[in-house]
Amino acid sequence: MKFRNVLISLLLSPISFLYGLGVAIRNLLYNVGLLKSIKFDIPVISIGNLSMGGSGKTPHIEYLLRKFKDYLRVGVISRGYKRKSYGYLEIDPYHSTLSTGDEPLQLKRKFRDVVVAVSESRSIGIMELIKHQNELQLILMDDGFQHRSVRPGLNILLTDYHNLFTNDYLMPSGNLREWRSAYKRADAIIVSKCPVDLSEKERQEIQNKISPKSDQDVFFSGFKYGTPYYLFNGNLRKKLDKSVEALIVCGIARPEYLEAYLQNKVGFIHSMKFEDHHFFTKYEVGRISKAYEDINKNNNAIVIMTEKDAVRIEEHRDFLIENKVPIFVLPVAVEFLFDDEQRFDNYIKNFLLEFKV
16 A cells, blocks of 8 residues: 555645645745735734644634634634635634635634634635724634745744645645745644643654754644533533444544544444535435444444534434434544653743734
8 A cells, every 4th residue: 555655645745735836926925925815914823734734723713713702803814625615704603614624613603703714715704803803802714835925924834743844745746835944934833633741852853854944933732622512412422432333534634543433432443434514414424323323222322523524414304313323423622742742831921922013
């Protein structure tokens, strides 16, 4: 399998080179000023990555919201990937994922006092956000690293511990959206999805691989999962133990981290995997219901989904309730390793205190 992957990467490398050439020309036009970047007069923090999906951008945005929403009026701008609507849209909790995309709606439902908006253009979206919400004091820009039409005050780059950008290749040979050297645009780098027992030695080895510039800070974070709750009643919780048989239904970029966690928490797992941001059809929800029935021989089975997947399958609420499919949502939160939480929090606070127009 490894040889096959290497062979495919080699065969696709000419396409990757042409793609990379186009990206390099575009970046050059921004660097020399022929294409303009807009800087706003309120703090904008971009959370992005070099790879295609799966690095944990949304949980890191949630981390920042939990830290600062009680002290500052915060707004979030996102593209709203795969939504069926167009233009600028401010989200309310009762919107459909078809009109908002999954992650923006997830954020709005969890943080109802935060303004969340979607727009194909981040620059136009931020201008509209400020125009309609002129009391905003901080904007978080989701997946903004490649959107150079906006010059954020702070550019945070995420890279997955299991797939560091230093080991990856340009699309389509690999998952990189830009050349590796683009990491130099970042102000800070977060190595995400780290194991909780990451050693100091490995931490240093990773830092050496990344080779940060002298003015770049590097942080290390992982995921902390909570107790699953029933999709249609958040007060109903399910404690995981070895008596539970779980059907994992996920449409996320890299489900391996989730599967590894659940492998040690339940007696047995089954998986149904879909592409990232997948909208579930009636047929597929029927398949999920049938798969659940097949494993629920001893009335000890549940369906487990991520929060991101759950907002998409809610479109089939009536069917799921009628057929008694017990979908439990596994909440996740970012936790920083070593002493990085206090260091990261202070890093953000200092940026905000020192921000100048």
